[in-house]
Structures are given as structure tokens and as C-alpha cells.
Amino acid sequence: MRSSVHFIFTAVLAAALSPFFGWGALVMFLSGWLIDADHFLLWVVTRRNFNVGKFYRHHMVESQKTGYHTEDGNLHIAHTAEFLALAVIAAFFHPLALVFLIGLLAHYALDAIWLAAVPRRIILNHSIIWWIVVNKIRKRA
Numbered sequence: 001m002r003s004s005v006h007f008i009f010t011a012v013l014a015a016a017l018s019p020f021f022g023w024g025a026l027v028m029f030l031s032g033w034l035i036d037a038d039h040f041l042l043w044v045v046t047r048r049n050f051n052v053g054k055f056y057r058h059h060m061v062e063s064q065k066t067g068y069h070t071e072d073g074n075l076h077i078a079h080t081a082e083f084l085a086l087a088v089i090a091a092f093f094h095p096l097a098l099v100f101l102i103g104l105l106a107h108y109a110l111d112a113i114w115l116a117a118v119p120r121r122i123i124l125n126h127s128i129i130w131w132i133v134v135n136k137i138r139k140r141a
């Protein structure tokens with residue numbers, strides 16, 4: 001999903017819910033929009049490259065040309081079941097964690113719509129544990 005769509009959707013959602021959450025809506029907006037920073041984190045770790053322009057071109061142009069197969073099996077840490085579980089647990093302990101969770105769920109919903117409409121398949125590994133297991137199996141083979 002394009003970052004601009006996340007930006008617009010979560011900005012509208014945060015504005016609509018700001019009467020209930022006050023400035024906490026800003027946390028919702030930031031979690032709904034910027035959680036994709038984990039894509040850049042993976043880029044930096046795997047390619048040892050901090051060039052945001054190359055990263056953006058890879059994701060928006062080159063990846064699209066391959067039908068997003070360049071993303072197959074990638075692990076984006078904030079898009080995993082374990083990250084979601086931590087966010088849910090944290091939401092029970094602090095109101096800002098709850099608004100963070102709402103923004104995160106809005107982000108996941110938009111990603112799910114994009115996955116169903118554009119590549120029409122699951123691209124990423126959605127579990128850190130599963131990713132570790134699969135990679136250990138691949139190394140043995």
C-alpha cells in the first residue's frame with residue numbers, strides 16, 4: 001500500500017477520533033502511517049544502504065515490475081503476529097498504547113485490502129517464529 005494512502009486514511013481517522021483521544025490521536029496517526037518504516041529497516045539491514053531514494057524506487061518501481069516477488073518471504077517486523085500481540089498486550093496497560101493499536105489495525109486493514117487487490121497473495125512472512133523456522137529448514141536443504 002502506498003504511503004500516501006496510509007497518510008490520508010489515518011489522518012482522517014485520527015481527526016475523526018480526536019474528540020475521544022485528544023492529542024493521543026496523533027499517536028494513532030503516526031502508528032497508522034509510519035509503521036511501514038520496518039520496510040526501510042529491512043532494506044538497511046539486508047543491503048547495508050541508507051539511500052532512501054533507492055529504497056523508494058525499489059519498492060515503488062522495481063518491485064512492482066516483478067509482481068512484488070522481490071518481497072516474497074521478507075520479514076517486516078511491525079507486520080508480524082508477534083508485534084501485534086505485543087501491541088494488544090500494551091493496550092491493556094496504557095491509553096496511548098491503545099490508540100497506537102487502533103492506528104496499527106487501520107494500517108493492517110489497508111495493507112490487507114492492497115494485498116487482496118494488487119498482488120492477490122500473501123507476500124511477507126507474518127510471524128517472526130515462522131520466519132526463523134522456514135529459514136532454518138532452507139539452510140538444512
Ligand SMILES: [Zn+2]
Binds near residue numbers: 036079107
Ligand atoms: Zn504496511
